[in-house]
Amino acid sequence: MLVWARPLRAQTFTVGNMPWVALFDGTNCWFSIRGDNTVIKMRPSDGAVLGTFTVGAGPTGLAFDGANIWVANRDGNTISKLRAADGVVLGTFTAGTQPHELVYDGANIWVTNGRSNNVTKLRASDGTILGTFAVGQFPYGITFDGTNIWVANYLSNSLTELRASDGTLLGTFAVGRHPLEVTFDGQHIWTANHGSSNISELLASDGAVLQTFNMEVKEYGITFDGTDLWLANDGCNCVIHMQTDGTVLQTYGVGTAPTSLAFDGNSMWVTNSKSKSVTKLPAD
Numbered sequence: 001m002l003v004w005a006r007p008l009r010a011q012t013f014t015v016g017n018m019p020w021v022a023l024f025d026g027t028n029c030w031f032s033i034r035g036d037n038t039v040i041k042m043r044p045s046d047g048a049v050l051g052t053f054t055v056g057a058g059p060t061g062l063a064f065d066g067a068n069i070w071v072a073n074r075d076g077n078t079i080s081k082l083r084a085a086d087g088v089v090l091g092t093f094t095a096g097t098q099p100h101e102l103v104y105d106g107a108n109i110w111v112t113n114g115r116s117n118n119v120t121k122l123r124a125s126d127g128t129i130l131g132t133f134a135v136g137q138f139p140y141g142i143t144f145d146g147t148n149i150w151v152a153n154y155l156s157n158s159l160t161e162l163r164a165s166d167g168t169l170l171g172t173f174a175v176g177r178h179p180l181e182v183t184f185d186g187q188h189i190w191t192a193n194h195g196s197s198n199i200s201e202l203l204a205s206d207g208a209v210l211q212t213f214n215m216e217v218k219e220y221g222i223t224f225d226g227t228d229l230w231l232a233n234d235g236c237n238c239v240i241h242m243q244t245d246g247t248v249l250q251t252y253g254v255g256t257a258p259t260s261l262a263f264d265g266n267s268m269w270v271t272n273s274k275s276k277s278v279t280k281l282p283a284d
Contacts, residue, residue: 013047019271022262023062032059053087055080061101072099093127095120112139133167135160141181152179173207175200192219232258
């Protein structure tokens with residue numbers, strides 16, 4: 001049973017049309033604004049907008065490489081690289097068709113190409129394509145476990161594991177229906193299965209599915225805050241805070257159609273894609 005609560009000290013900030021993905025770079029929050037072809041840089045302490053920067057068409061996924069922000073422009077089939085300090089566009093690169101999500105492995109950027117059924121590895125220093133690797137149908141979410149890359153295949157109902165050093169396929173693992181986002185908790189891989197309203201926990205060492213938790217609502221985004229899991233659910237316009245044993249701590253009402261989450265060390269940020277807003281939730 002979901003436990004509902006009104007979040008104390010929650011704040012909501014108006015942003016652009018269709019905020020999609022949230023990212024924290026260690027200092028500031030970034031949001032891709034899919035409907036405006038921009039990304040917004042926001043100060044987490046007070047929600048002040050520090051900059052709005054034009055990128056390609058339909059920006060979705062974001063990644064930070066320690067100095068720069070990378071943006072997957074879904075509708076433009078491009079990847080933008082922006083300097084985090086001031087938002088200056090340093091480069092625009094092509095990968096596959098309909099790039100969705102990105103992850104940084106410490107040296108390279110990996111991007112899921114939804115319509116190409118593959119992922120592309122780009123060298124972060126200059127955007128050079130180092131390889132393109134086949135995965136399942138309509139890859140969407142992606143995460144890095146410190147050694148390997150994990151990809152959520154939305155139409156294959158599976159996760160693909162690739163060795164980050166060379167892209168070798170290490171395994172394909174069945175999960176729930178229509179997995180979207182995926183996250184790593186230091187030992188396990190978690191995926192939000194949007195079509196089956198549950199989440200799967202896999203052992204990162206061998207891909208074994210350890211548990212599946214039914215959540216009653218449609219999960220979209222999932223992230224780990226260092227202790228607990230947080231789920232963005234567009235089926236109930238809510239965010240679920242839960243322990244890794246499946247115990248639900250709280251369920252918070254947010255804006256309409258939340259899609260993505262980012263933890264800034266103190267608070268959890270969620271994008272409300274149909275409310276033109278982002279919500280800051282206390283993570284205590």
